[in-house]
Amino acid sequence: MTFAWHYPAPDGARLAYKIDLMASTAVLHEAPTITPQAGVRTFRLGSLTLHSRYFLSPLAGYTNFPFRVAVRELGGLALATTELVSTKALLLGSAKTSEFIETCPADAPLAVQIYGADAGEMREAAQWLENYGAAAIDINMGCPVAKVVKNGGGSAMMCNVAGTTQLVRTIVEGVRIPVTVKMRLGWDDANHTSPQLARAFEQVGVAAVTIHGRTREQGFSGAVNIAGIRAVVEAVERMPIIGNGDVRSIADAERMFQETGCAGIGIGRGALLNPWIFAQLCSWEQSGHLGSIPGYDRRIDFMSRHYHLLVEQRGERHASLTFRKCGGWYSRVLRPGKEIHRQMMMLERVADFEEIVATLRSKGPPPHWKAGEMPEIAVPKGPISHW
Numbered sequence: 001m002t003f004a005w006h007y008p009a010p011d012g013a014r015l016a017y018k019i020d021l022m023a024s025t026a027v028l029h030e031a032p033t034i035t036p037q038a039g040v041r042t043f044r045l046g047s048l049t050l051h052s053r054y055f056l057s058p059l060a061g062y063t064n065f066p067f068r069v070a071v072r073e074l075g076g077l078a079l080a081t082t083e084l085v086s087t088k089a090l091l092l093g094s095a096k097t098s099e100f101i102e103t104c105p106a107d108a109p110l111a112v113q114i115y116g117a118d119a120g121e122m123r124e125a126a127q128w129l130e131n132y133g134a135a136a137i138d139i140n141m142g143c144p145v146a147k148v149v150k151n152g153g154g155s156a157m158m159c160n161v162a163g164t165t166q167l168v169r170t171i172v173e174g175v176r177i178p179v180t181v182k183m184r185l186g187w188d189d190a191n192h193t194s195p196q197l198a199r200a201f202e203q204v205g206v207a208a209v210t211i212h213g214r215t216r217e218q219g220f221s222g223a224v225n226i227a228g229i230r231a232v233v234e235a236v237e238r239m240p241i242i243g244n245g246d247v248r249s250i251a252d253a254e255r256m257f258q259e260t261g262c263a264g265i266g267i268g269r270g271a272l273l274n275p276w277i278f279a280q281l282c283s284w285e286q287s288g289h290l291g292s293i294p295g296y297d298r299r300i301d302f303m304s305r306h307y308h309l310l311v312e313q314r315g316e317r318h319a320s321l322t323f324r325k326c327g328g329w330y331s332r333v334l335r336p337g338k339e340i341h342r343q344m345m346m347l348e349r350v351a352d353f354e355e356i357v358a359t360l361r362s363k364g365p366p367p368h369w370k371a372g373e374m375p376e377i378a379v380p381k382g383p384i385s386h387w
């Protein structure tokens with residue numbers, strides 16, 4: 001079975017034709033039918049009603065589509081977003097970029113996150129993505145990396161309120177699906193432009209804004225600035241704000257809701273450590289309880305599901321190389337010891353993976369391992385402009 005739901009990315013010359021062709025057949029951008037869970041609050045994202053208030057924040061290299069599908073199977077997730085995709089590369093038909101947007105019906109609703117600095121190019125890419133089946137377009141204004149920022153994209157967009165608002169308006173007016181923005185508080189502490197930007201985005205029709213409560217200069221250091229997120233919530237009239245940063249427990253989520261007044265919560269690294277977090281948040285809303293806390297074997301089951309979905313999508317070799325990166329996160333939780341960790345980092349074949357799983361199961365959890373215990377959240381290494 002081919003798992004991926006994959007269209008070739010556009011190239012400039014054929015783009016218009018492909019959009020025409022797909023527009024005549026595609027109904028993929030229609031709002032998915034949702035079955036609300038009693039007691040779980042829904043989230044209105046423009047024309048879409050999402051079945052919870054909990055979002056998977058994009059983590060480039062990690063929240064690929066096999067991971068998203070495995071997390072969705074656990075329940076509770078409102079919407080996931082792809083990692084950032086260069087609109088220039090998308091329009092040029094880059095193979096790598098088409099991999100970033102690969103998806104399947106089980107991975108809906110999905111927002112595609114785009115970055116760039118040219119309004120026309122970004123609108124064209126957004127239109128292509130709308131026809132491809134994206135449920136929403138998310139514009140990246142938080143990425144701190146030099147290669148993105150030096151061309152005026154990512155967090156550099158937060159330095160030019162008027163120009164960025166105009167660019168966002170162009171995209172909103174170019175598509176029918178909801179357009180959202182994900183940004184930080186501002187470039188640095190002297191320039192918290194997020195409240196001003198959020199207000200302007202609301203006026204041009206943006207459906208929601210996610211705020212990672214740190215500045216570009218901060219990278220991932222220090223605590224999330226809750227007051228900074230609240231300032232954005234207070235700056236807008238009705239547009240929902242999604243609070244993001246360091247949420248990895250019910251208590252963190254509760255604090256984010258109560259102290260910022262945000263309408264939803266975005267979770268990135270906390271979901272790598274605990275993919276059940278979305279289901280647990282919904283269970284907490286319904287009953288005041290977490291639901292069952294997954295033990296050691298269920299954690300291994302999840303890791304296996306993730307790896308096997310990767311193999312279906314990418315084939316044995318590519319999947320194994322991709323999985324090595326995630327192995328670090330699984331090791332943090334499962335604490336398998338140096339030798340198995342090393343084997344995960346060298347993974348090449350499905351047979352090796354099955355051997356690792358068999359060893360983990362027969363060894364059982366390490367001494368003092370507790371279900372639900374959360375290790376520290378890892379942050380990208382090196383200067384923030386390069387990670």
Ligand SMILES: Cc1cc2nc3c(=O)[nH]c(=O)nc-3n(C[C@H](O)[C@H](O)[C@H](O)COP(=O)(O)O)c2cc1C
Nearest residue numbers: 057058059060083084182212245246247267268269
């Ligand atoms: C490895 C890594 C990759 C990331 N990639 C993206 C990305 O592609 N797009 C984006 O908007 N944010 C990206 N982020 C930022 C996260 O979406 C999120 O805003 C940040 O990690 C704080 O939330 P968390 O504490 O829940 O992880 C990335 C963060 C990390 C650590």
